[in-house]
Amino acid sequence: MNFVHDGLAAEFEYVTREGERQHIGELFDSGDALMQETAYNLITGNHNEVSRLVEQALAEGYTANDVLDDGLIAGMAIVGVKFRDNIIFVPEVLIAARAMKAGMVHIEPILSASGVEPAGTIIMGTVKGDLHDIGKNLCIMMLRGSGFVVHDLGVDTKPDEFVDAVMEHDAQIVGMSALLTTTMPNMGVTIEALEEAGLREEIKVMLGGAPVTASFAEDMGADGYGDNAIEAVDRAKEFVEADN
């Protein structure tokens, strides 16, 4: 790591696990002041400033991928750690996500036009009977930022809507979210529907949501569980790598 921004260096101190310090620290190896300022403003939720800095970087000749990786995703990696470790909570994550979106507005059109092969195709939705979508939306934002094509089915998604979407988009991964203990069983119902449709062997299923646990995901027959958006990206990458 090579920090030239004091505020960012202080934020990095929240990353305490050895492996993560190594991994996230490498994202800042270049010591680029503009990217570090972008990451810092993303972490602190200053969306107007992130928008301005991303525009400036692109105008100065940084590639869209550099800004995405070294500014936005690097910043979100620290946000993810702080969230997981209960240093920050959802409101603080939401302002960081808003800042990321403000930066992505400038980057997405360039990435879309570049024709880069996506990392994989994912179907995401909140299960039937559940209208909560904050966690799901954060996961989608991070997955898209990591190069996945994500088809968002929204909230209150019926099992057959997941099935139809997998077939329509030839997806490799299905991600389901639930916030209510009363709707969590619908994750299992959806997995059964994927089995009945003969799709289960072809796809990986990952589950998440505040009350969802790894053991519940296993009980329901899922392939993986993510405690937060960063872990959702990790699971998706693992699935794709295992498939290749």
Place this chain on the structure above:
Amino acid sequence: MTIAETMTSRERVLAALAGKPVDRTPVANPTNVATVDLMDMVSAPFPDACRDPVMNARLAETGHTELGFDVISPYFSIIQESSALGCDMQWEQKDNWPTVRMTNPIWKEPEDIHIPDDFLEHPDNQAIIGSIRILKEKWGDEVAIVGKTMGPWTLAYHLFGVEPFLLMTIDDPKKTMDVLHRLEEVSVLFGRAQIDAGADVLTFPDHATGDLVSGEYYHRFLQDIHTEMVEKLPVPIILHICGKTLDRMDYIAQTGMAAFHFDSMNDPAEAMEIVDGRISLVGNINNPVTLYSKGPEAVREEVYKALDAGVQLIAPECAIPLRTKLENLLEIPAAINDWTEAHA
């Protein structure tokens, strides 16, 4: 063998909420224990049972008559007031919970808040108020009737949308407090109407959960409002917050509320240590894994864990999945009975 009971269910619940001795630990359902099986049993399916006082009462009392719980809780969901205030609703069917479409919020600013003069007359509020009257007349001396009025934080999720409201807490804390104080009026209006109808106790769900916001948030935005509720709603109040709450239990214990209904994500012994007798605890049998997916043995194990910790009222952690097996719910009072015998 059954233990000799010397108190009515109502006496037992009220004593436990007051931190007084009981003949055995009561089994409660501060949120809800309606299931599809119970709906079929008494021909009172969702969503009709949420909107019709007679059906509502018929389904609610099964918590006592069929399951042996010590309370009857007729407000099954968390959406009656929000429906009455004009939220976009999804009433669903028998096997799904009615819910507010929070992605279509109806208000943006504190000045948008409008509580109609006939708010309490709305059919979805009258369904609960009318049901409480019926239940009080039938069960008044025997079983504790537990009403429910939503707290301002939860109402704000429904009326302003979860994401816009949480963003507001950072962008403009003063505006957030204005919203909460205005919505507090809704909580008080509906709560008092239920007390007038005969509610012995009120559950007060206000989902400032550790899965969304910090304990410091609870202290900053809600602790004073919850403390005021104790004066404004003169019956024992059970605060309900799902998810991780250990980091705010000390604040909650300072509010003067009678009890806190807590989630299985929190260790009961640790929770008891934090509240230290200042407030009773209600909980905390896991719903999605234990009550829904496992069998009576696992339920019994969790009941014993809560009883061993000293939890004053045993209950599922929250409203249960509607397809929960009755044998698992019946195991809760059975386990309490056996534990009490063994510890006599």
